[in-house]
Amino acid sequence: VTDFSAEKSLTVDTVPVHVDALAFWMIWDAEKAVLEVQDFEQAVILSAQTALRSSIGSNTLTSLLCERERLGTEIQKLVDAKTNPWGITIISVEFKEILVPKELEDALSRQAQAEREREARVILGSTEAEIADSFSKAAEVYKNDPTALQLRGMNMIYESIRNKGGLVLVPSSALNSMNLGTVLGAAAHGVKSGIIPDVIPAVVPGAAPDPKKGEN
Structure with missing residues (x-):
């Protein structure tokens, strides 16, 4: 095993x-090995250094x-290929360490951070496009199926209170637009009978909910 290095060698992007x-x-x-070269170990090192510098000069830092x-x-x-005529075979070459100037480390770090942020924005934009497409398809379904829209409205109210329980005030205008009166009446009867948990919305006819009252 032989150590060798290339100092201050420039990559193809001049780093x-x-x-x-x-x-x-x-x-x-x-x-x-003895007859073909004067010092075969030194010859191996010099050949490896030359090949390493050549490789560095033809590749980018990345x-x-x-x-x-x-x-x-x-x-x-x-x-x-160079040492084989000397009776020597190079089994493998491995990189131990690649060092860049200190002043470039911060620049590389900022570049990597910017690249990660760019990828995150691309993923976010793609996700938002998929969500918007799903909403558009759902709107088409609800437009042609009023019953599905009413059920979705009921589900949204239920989901908003099922974890904490309590009371939700729903304006009568919401009942008129979503036709929830009959459904809420049946639900209230179910609560009174003990069939449905007491998490149904409370309705205040003709009035909007008072945000100061909050939830019980």
């Missing part, structure tokens, strides 16, 4: 980086950070 890496290699022909495995494989093939 200076410092990269530390490891090369795993083996000698399969000791005679060639590629270096996100595609380490692919780049390591590319460097391994480049170095192995």
Whole structure:
């Protein structure tokens, strides 16, 4: 195993980086390793550094950070092609650390935050479009089916009070528009008989609810 690095190398998007890496290699022909080069270990290091700098210069910073495995494989093939005639095989190359200048760290952090916010806005917009489409379809159903609209109105009132219970004041105008009088009367009878829980709305004919009274 050999450590090697590339200092202050520029990526294709002109970001200076410092990269530390490891090369795993083996000698399969000791005679060639001794005779073909003067110092085979140093030759492996120099070849790996050259290939690493070449890889950095042909990739963006994002590629270096996100595609380490692919780049390591590319460097391994480049170095192995050079060392194989020396009786040496490069087994693998792995990135240990990629460092960027301190002044760029904040900029990269802000860029990542902006990208996350943009994605969140896109998702929110898509969700709102789906909700609006659902409302539009529901409106078409209610327009052609008044009974369904009345039942939906009753359900909305029930959902608003079922968790806490209590009393809800409903103006008589709401009864006229939603035709809830008959249904509420039947519900009141059910409460009196003990069939339905006491969570039905209270109706004040001809008057709007007083917000100061709140719920009981």
